[in-house]
Amino acid sequence: MNQADEQTTDDYGERAVDEDEQSRLVLSAHPLQRVGAYALAFLGKAASPEHLTPEAFEKAVKAVIDDAVRAALERDTKGENGFWLKSSLSFFPNSKMNHLSNAKKSDDVIRDAVRTWRTCPEPQVRPAVACVLCGRGAVGFFGKVDVPLAESDLYRNSTPRGHSGMALCRPCLCSFYALPYGCRLTGGPSIALHSWDERFMARTLSRRVERNRQCIALGRSDPRGVSAREVLALQALRHHDDRLAAGVDLLVFSNNNRGQTLDIQSMEQPVAEWLRRSARLPPRRRGFSALLRAHATADRPGVVGLARNAFRSPERIAGACGRYLTSRLDRGLIRDDTADLAELCFSLTIEVMRMNQNEVDEIRAAGGQVAAWLKAEDSAGKLREFNATLKEPKRMRYWLMRRNIDALLDTTGRIDGPLVTETQFRLLFDPEVEHAWLHRQLLIVSVVQRLHELRFKPEDRAEVASEMADEEKEHPEDIDYVKGEEE
Numbered sequence: 296m297n298q299a300d301e302q303t304t305d306d307y308g309e310r311a312v313d314e315d316e317q318s319r320l321v322l323s324a325h326p327l328q329r330v331g332a333y334a335l336a337f338l339g340k341a342a343s344p345e346h347l348t349p350e351a352f353e354k355a356v357k358a359v360i361d362d363a364v365r366a367a368l369e370r371d372t373k374g375e376n377g378f379w380l381k382s383s384l385s386f387f388p389n390s391k392m393n394h395l396s397n398a399k400k401s402d403d404v405i406r407d408a409v410r411t412w413r414t415c416p417e418p419q420v421r422p423a424v425a426c427v428l429c430g431r432g433a434v435g436f437f438g439k440v441d442v443p444l445a446e447s448d449l450y451r452n453s454t455p456r457g458h459s460g461m462a463l464c465r466p467c468l469c470s471f472y473a474l475p476y477g478c479r480l481t482g483g484p485s486i487a488l489h490s491w492d493e494r495f496m497a498r499t500l501s502r503r504v505e506r507n508r509q510c511i512a513l514g515r516s517d518p519r520g521v522s523a524r525e526v527l528a529l530q531a532l533r534h535h536d537d538r539l540a541a542g543v544d545l546l547v548f549s550n551n552n553r554g555q556t557l558d559i560q561s562m563e564q565p566v567a568e569w570l571r572r573s574a575r576l577p578p579r580r581r582g583f584s585a586l587l588r589a590h591a592t593a594d595r596p597g598v599v600g601l602a603r604n605a606f607r608s609p610e611r612i613a614g615a616c617g618r619y620l621t622s623r624l625d626r627g628l629i630r631d632d633t634a635d636l637a638e639l640c641f642s643l644t645i646e647v648m649r650m651n652q653n654e655v656d657e658i659r660a661a662g663g664q665v666a667a668w669l670k671a672e673d674s675a676g677k678l679r680e681f682n683a684t685l686k687e688p689k690r691m692r693y694w695l696m697r698r699n700i701d702a703l704l705d706t707t708g709r710i711d712g713p714l715v716t717e718t719q720f721r722l723l724f725d726p727e728v729e730h731a732w733l734h735r736q737l738l739i740v741s742v743v744q745r746l747h748e749l750r751f752k753p754e755d756r757a758e759v760a761s762e763m764a765d766e767e768k769e770h771p772e773d774i775d776y777v778k779g780e781e782e
């Protein structure tokens with residue numbers, strides 16, 4: 296039965312206004328409420344929570360209750376359609392939906408119990424307090440049976456003395472009831488992607504709700520595995536058409552009986568937007584495949600390593616690119632994908648790490664000169680020698696100074712001017728320069744990039760053995776990611 300409908304049509308005046316408000320979603324500052332509100336909006340076929348009409352809100356709430364009843368009637372989480380019931384354990388533990396005693400109860404008793412649990416308290420029994428999330432009139436106090444993490448330390452401050460839960464209005468409460476539809480359900484902790492970019496939320500949540508509804512219809516969990524929780528964020532970015540206005544948060548949580556857990560990781564907007572563009576824009580796509588190879592290990596797809604680095608620190612992405620691009624220099628070999636990846640690496644330093652364009656240009660100019668010198672020498676041994684100095688700034692400095700003198704004394708005209716100017720030396724070695732270590736790494740990247748352009752193939756390089764082809768085997772997950780296949 297639909298209380299709010301009855302009251303809005305029967306009553307006039309203040310109470311009708313209040314009741315109308317109790318059927319209108321608003322977005323609060325609580326990430327999980329926001330995820331649930333979007334899920335409810337899509338269940339009601341609206342474009343966003345604000346666009347969900349009270350009528351559509353009631354329909355969506357009814358659909359959520361119907362799914363809960365159907366799941367409860369399964370009684371056994373291992374049953375044919377036990378998926379939704381099992382999921383409920385980590386959102387609404389010990390609720391009427393999944394109570395152990397349900398095994399012995401009749402269908403009617405269970406159905407009534409679930410509906411009663413999900414029915415909004417009558418106006419006369421509602422407390423005269425505001426919803427802690429949106430400030431509108433609360434309909435009651437709700438604890439962990441209704442709201443994931445309601446009693447965890449995170450929200451304890453919002454619980455009034457003497458009450459073991461949060462004061463919530465009906466739309467905010469129903470957002471939590473719809474939360475499972477907006478999460479990636481794993482059987483263990485649930486994963487929610489959140490952002491303050493509303494378009495990203497809409498796009499990502501509509502896909503997730505659709506997927507979960509299919510799972511509910513089929514009665515089983517998503518057969519596509521999750522290799523790593525962080526990868527979900529990369530997948531969502533891969534499918535997002537618009538420029539991101541905010542970063543992306545990954546919330547991994549469980550509300551089950553064994554204890555409440557919440558783990559939050561955040562990816563800053565610049566790196567999220569760089570990843571999105573790099574995975575989508577055609578000129579950057581080739582470099583992106585190389586970026587994944589740079590992050591892959593024998594037993595882990597590159598997309599996992601990349602996603603983790605993106606959440607931890609973009610500097611690690613630059614580090615992985617540098618290591619990959621230089622990994623064959625000891626054999627005098629430059630990788631075929633050097634040009635694409637080096638370009639992507641430079642875009643990272645400018646767009647994400649906020650390096651000054653002039654400084655990057657200086658370092659690339661120095662790299663060009665060093666590459667010209669190495670090309671003239673035509674020696675894999677010399678390239679190896681230079682690369683080895685990266686580990687010791689002093690040695691690199693000495694090596695460059697030495698080559699500077701050689702170049703200045705060179706009368707053959709192979710090199711024009713000094714290898715490294717005073718300004719460039721300062722950028723690379725001055726202790727006052729904040730990112731000197733990164734500049735040194737970028738110097739090597741620019742050297743290999745230029746050598747690649749110059750088709751550097753010294754006589755004394757190693758033969759390209761077939762073992763190298765094996766080394767390059769790509770993980771199927773990475774290939775799918777670049778193609779934009781569904782997770």
Ligand SMILES: [Zn+2]
Binds near residue numbers: 426427429463465468
């Ligand atoms: Zn509220």
